[in-house]
Amino acid sequence: MARRPSSAPPIEEVLLALADAAWTGTVVVVQPRFRRRLFLEGGTLVGVASENPTEWLGQFLVGASLIDEEQLRQGLAGQEAAAVPLGVVLERSGAVDAAQLDRVLTAQAREVVCALFETPPLEVRTQDGVLPASHPRGLRLPLPELILEGIRRRIRRREVEGCLGGLEVVPRRVSSLEPPGLDAQAQRVLAAVDGSRDLEEIGLACHLPTFWVAEIVLRGVEAGFLAVRPAAAGPAEMSDELVLERAEELVTEGEFKRAWDLLRPLRSRPTHRDTFDHMEELLQRMETAVNRRGIGGSLVPRRLAAADAADRPLEPEVAYVLSRINGSWTLRQIQQIVPLEALHFAVIVDALVRRGLVELVDPSATPGGG
Structure with missing residues (x-):
């Protein structure tokens, strides 16, 4: 109860x-x-x-x-x-x-x-x-x-949520015309609008808080050169209990990125304390599991050839992390520069490894390593 x-x-x-x-x-x-x-x-x-x-x-x-x-x-x-x-x-x-x-x-x-x-x-x-x-x-x-x-x-x-239909939305361009006088920050946000990134993912790419992105997007909507659509259907229409039940199944199956995505809308709004505690328990299980899989900060991720020919499009946040992998930065160094929670970053890396797009290398075990 x-x-x-x-x-x-x-x-x-x-x-x-x-x-x-x-x-x-x-x-x-x-x-x-x-x-x-x-x-x-x-x-x-x-x-x-x-x-x-x-x-x-x-x-x-x-x-x-x-x-x-x-x-x-x-x-x-x-x-x-x-x-x-x-x-x-x-x-x-x-x-x-x-x-x-x-x-x-x-x-x-x-x-x-x-x-x-x-x-x-x-x-x-x-x-x-x-x-x-x-x-x-x-x-x-x-x-x-x-x-x-x-x-x-x-x-x-x-007010912004009322105008946009919430903050879980994906903006897209409906006109190539832009109002004059946009500052550099607004220009960067608009450059990141591609019809697939939601507001949080645009903020990730631009290193800006989601609310700041929402304000800029709303200006675009009101000026008539941007429109928005709901970011996803499904989890938002499920009860909290069903979301938690499905997320628990995904965690048990080792599908941590999918579980994270399912919980994300639930974590972004007010909720009952028992729901919060259940989410915290699932997140702790995920953290323990990815640690056991060796997603450690001292390892160096390296792109595999398959990364350039992924079998299906990558989500924007996954593509963003993949783009920061240069073969020399460690996981810890990458995680420090991207505005992602540590566990969010870890489940993305885990998903990249599971899809065969990235391998994790211990630099101390390679020629020339520390």
């Missing part, structure tokens, strides 16, 4: 109370798909952390065209080697300047907070006095302003 939905209070009530109390510590917000953390000092936001890879600093820097994927890979390697924040590594290397970094850190923090308002939380925890050892220099954002921005995002998301 289904348990009650989460009784967590609205996020605006929690944050406003913490601001009024000039509270210091960490706020942990659990939502159906991701966990996010806000770091407060005296009731002011001084840092954020998110499990959503599209909300990581490196993705914002690539999405803003301030660095490219190779610079991100080098920066992450420097971060790991020197144990200093990514932004510091990139600034020291000259990849970005202080003003650019501060601007992107602020945009990242605002987006993480706004994302908290898009889906009701399953759980909110506060850790009094607990802060990370370091946080972005100079980042001090008043919570009341962020709360208002978050409420506006919630309202705007509902």
Whole structure:
């Protein structure tokens, strides 16, 4: 029998109370798909952390065209080697300047907070006095302003969903004409519209949050040069119980990518806590299984000849990962630069291996390996 939905209070009530109390510590917000953390000092936001890879600093820097994927890979390697924040590594290397970094850190923090308002939380925890050892220099954002921005995002998301018929849609061009005055970000999104990618997959290709993509696509729809269709039929029409039952069958059969795809719409919307717990259990089983299959971070994926003549078209996200395989980057290095959850990335790699398109090589076991 289904348990009650989460009784967590609205996020605006929690944050406003913490601001009024000039509270210091960490706020942990659990939502159906991701966990996010806000770091407060005296009731002011001084840092954020998110499990959503599209909300990581490196993705914002690539999405803003301030660095490219190779610079991100080098920066992450420097971060790991020197144990200093990514932004510091990139600034020291000259990849970005202080003003650019501060601007992107602020945009990242605002987006993480706004994302908290898009889906009701399953759980909110506060850790009094607990802060990370370091946080972005100079980042001090008043919570009341962020709360208002978050409420506006919630309202705007509902408007965008109403106009597009939801965010699980695939845009396509219906006219070659484009309105004048499009900025570089909008131009990149429109260039990624191919009639097969959905909004999340376009965001993946452009290193942008899905909601930002939705706003740009809606402008195109309203201007009459884009149209949208539902991304998929089937799972959205099934009950949560049937989706979970079918996903469990796929996990048992070892079809992890198909199970992930089936669960994806369910993970993106509010749900009962028992449904959330069941999904978490299935995801844990998938993670354990792909680890047993050797989808390890130190291995180097290499394209096989069959990758250039796949027996059926590849899904956009699978093709995206395949395009980042260059025979020298390890799985860990590739996963760090693509805005995919670790398990999502792993099931894609597993699917590529199972289809005979990619092999995984241990560099230490090959001539010249480490």
